[in-house]
Each structure stands twice: as C-alpha cells, then as structure tokens.
Amino acid sequence: MELCCPGWSWRKLCAVKDKLKQGYCGDWWLTHGGIYIIKAGYTWLGTSHNNVNWNPFVWNRLSPPKHCFIGWLVVHGRLLIRDRLHKMHICEDIACCICGNQDESHAHLFFECAYSRECLSLINASLKINVPTGNVVQWWLKLRMRSILRKQMIGAVIQALVYRLWDMHNKCRVEGVLMRPSNLILLVQQDIRLRLQGLNSCRKISGLYKAWI
Ligand SMILES: [Zn+2]
Structure with a gap:
C-alpha cells in the first residue's frame, strides 16, 4: 500500500496535539488552576508569540x-x-x-x-x-x-x-x-x-x- 506524505495542515494539527498532550499527561492543567478551559489552552499555546503593535x-x-x-x-x-x-x-x-x-x-x-x-x-x-x-x-x-x-x-x-x-x-x-x-x-x-x-x-x-x- 502506498503511503501519502501528510499535508502542511495535518502536520500542524499533529504538532498542536502533541503540545496539548503535555498539558494533559503531566497534569499541567490540574497543577496550574484546575480544569482545562479554551482560553487557558489558547494562552498556553501562544506564550511563545511576540506581541504586535498593529x-x-x-x-x-x-x-x-x-x-x-x-x-x-x-x-x-x-x-x-x-x-x-x-x-x-x-x-x-x-x-x-x-x-x-x-x-x-x-x-x-x-x-x-x-x-x-x-x-x-x-x-x-x-x-x-x-x-x-x-x-x-x-x-x-x-x-x-x-x-x-x-x-x-x-x-x-x-x-x-x-x-x-x-x-x-x-x-x-x-x-x-x-x-x-x-x-x-x-x-x-x-x-x-x-x-x-x-x-x-x-x-x-x-x-x-x-x-x-
Ligand atoms: Zn503597479
């Protein structure tokens, strides 16, 4: 069976999934304020981004x-x-x-x-x-x-x-x-x-x- 090379979007989704997995597997959410909420997840994922003035x-x-x-x-x-x-x-x-x-x-x-x-x-x-x-x-x-x-x-x-x-x-x-x-x-x-x-x-x-x- 021929395997296809995954596209850019799929690779990005997998990278985000792996990062979020760290939060769950290490109980990061529980030790940093309790249950997971979307806002906290977004902030967590975006911490490495620089602020922009535009x-x-x-x-x-x-x-x-x-x-x-x-x-x-x-x-x-x-x-x-x-x-x-x-x-x-x-x-x-x-x-x-x-x-x-x-x-x-x-x-x-x-x-x-x-x-x-x-x-x-x-x-x-x-x-x-x-x-x-x-x-x-x-x-x-x-x-x-x-x-x-x-x-x-x-x-x-x-x-x-x-x-x-x-x-x-x-x-x-x-x-x-x-x-x-x-x-x-x-x-x-x-x-x-x-x-x-x-x-x-x-x-x-x-x-x-x-x-x-
Ligand atoms: Zn022109």
Whole structure:
C-alpha cells in the first residue's frame, strides 16, 4: 500500500496535539488552576508569540470583517501577490498586473504603484490628511487626533482602500479591467458609509468626515 506524505495542515494539527498532550499527561492543567478551559489552552499555546503593535489598526471596529482579514494578511505579507506566486513556482511573470512597470509585491501594491498612489492621493486630498506611501500602519499608530472616532475612521478608510485595491488587482488580473481611481474611491466611501450606518455611528461623525461619507 502506498503511503501519502501528510499535508502542511495535518502536520500542524499533529504538532498542536502533541503540545496539548503535555498539558494533559503531566497534569499541567490540574497543577496550574484546575480544569482545562479554551482560553487557558489558547494562552498556553501562544506564550511563545511576540506581541504586535498593529492590532488596533487591523482589528479596527469601524472596518468590516472582510477588510480586517485582508489587512491582517497584508501585515503578514501573505496575499497571493505575484512575487510570492513566483517563489512558489506558480507564475513566471512578476510584473505588476495593474501598471506593468515594476515587480508586484506588497510594498509595490500598497502604495508604490502609480495607480494605488493616485487613489491614496485622492483620499489624502479629500480628508485633508497626509498618509504616506510606505509605513502606513506606523504612521497611523503615531497619529495624534482629538477624536478617537476620527482616528479610527482614517484607519478604516486606509484599510478599505487596501481591500478595494486588492479586489481591483484581482479583477485586473482575471478580467483585464481597471476602474478609474475616482470610481474606486467611491467604493471606499460606500464601504465606510455602510459600516458606520450599521454601527449607528454616523451621527457621531461631523464636519468634513461626515460630508465625505
Ligand atoms: Zn503597479
């Protein structure tokens, strides 16, 4: 009988199982506070992980979950962008499928590409902010604003832009279509408006930001 090599997911599950087994076999749970609960198990498994400072940016309550998820993949550099696909021997061409001028990477797409830079400059102009083309998360973390809600909204706008750029990139790659930057910004505005309406937070936003959505 031919034996198959186990996949990555299965190997990871087995590794977690072996680690949890230590907790049970050595009565670790009993000697450290009693019965097993999921929270304690999660903390126990995650003790070797370093804390990250991008949590408030990625897991922003004003961002819809799908935006947070794409933002989380971006901070880990895990989107299936052409430079990664090339390393996996999945694609030969690594030129950006939007501009075609440079290699496609996370840094290029967010926001060195001429197309994404133009989208970002439209956001900057309309909200009177100055989001840079690199180190966006660090820029946001250092941003000092009187209103926490406004700061959260700026973070959500950037994350919505990242989501829409990724969506546009995929459409461009598959269908060969590219939307005007101004139309893409309309989608970003719509995403933020719907999210704020869903959270009933529209009335708390005022001035320029309210007018924008
Ligand atoms: Zn490009």
